[in-house]
Amino acid sequence: MTPAVSGQTLILILDRDPKRVNVLRHLLERERYQVVTAGDASEGLWSYRKIVLTDRPILAVVDMTLPSGAGMDVLRVIRSSPRGQEIPILAIGDPENSEIKIRTLTEGAADDFLEKPFNPREFLVRIGVLLRRYYQEEFRGLRFVFGPLTFDSDRMELRLEGKEIFLTPIEYRIVHYLILHQGFLVRKEDLSAALWSPDTMTEEDNLKVHICSIRKKLEDPARAPRFIETVRGFGYRFRKHWQEEPPLEKDSS
Incomplete structure (x- = not known):
């Protein structure tokens, strides 16, 4: 190495x-x-x-x-x-x-x-x-607007309805990765491999903790997720189309 x-x-x-x-x-x-x-x-x-x-x-x-x-x-x-x-x-x-x-x-x-x-x-x-x-220099130059959400990779900034949302470094990378694959299912294994070593044994638990933290910052707990949806048993997807009231889903991260 x-x-x-x-x-x-x-x-x-x-x-x-x-x-x-x-x-x-x-x-x-x-x-x-x-x-x-x-x-x-x-x-x-x-x-x-x-x-x-x-x-x-x-x-x-x-x-x-x-x-x-x-x-x-x-x-x-x-x-x-x-x-x-x-x-x-x-x-x-x-x-x-x-x-x-x-x-x-x-x-x-x-x-x-x-x-x-x-x-x-x-x-x-x-x-x-x-x-x-x-x-490593990567994932530069992305500016993304999705409903009330604005993401700017050069400034490492995420705003919801104009208000800046603090993300930890790893939460930032999770959101960035999902946005880059917007509309597509990202398997838990693939997302974990982008964040941690594929050889580690605690990746999935760590990933769930971070996804839950991101949702607390972006989502209304009384409503279905508007941004990151869970595909149970497989992974996560950043929604392709903005909906103020997305279909209700049972979400377990």
Whole structure:
């Protein structure tokens, strides 16, 4: 495997387990990434503020089992920083704490969540997918108007009835991908493959969480979905024709 982008990528690992940090550092350095490590929240934020001043690609790996919810605090500080929305973040955490996973993904604090213990190869694959997603130039120049919805890819802006709607980076990519395939059924497998590695085991659950979050921001819960419809058992479709009152459907994401 080679680095996903040109120039040596900086990867920040914030994890309180020194043994796991050493393993991850070895894996990443073998793939020619430059690694910066931190064992607690304050050290992690100090390291982040230092490396963010460079113009090199950056990715953060954050342990969500830090004491007193410090992992989530770190993610929020990163996301609120000037460059924070441009940096991919992989959260790692315990499988039994599903609430942390859901919050991390729905709040846009992280782009992906990997449950411990994880396969080293899967870890490297997810790192590569996130770096390609953020640092490859693609999907440029699209301006799309659909009823009250306006989407501008160059400005990374989505407006509903003139009001700007905040999307997390991964929600933005989901909406963008579905718009590019407007009117066509997009299988869950294909959409997941565009967002995560096909080898990962939690893609579909992650995708459902993000679709639900997007709908909360765009749809009236008392009405049938006007923009993204579910084709049960198969995937999703961005509606081809605008209808103020689309046919009622039972939607389970």
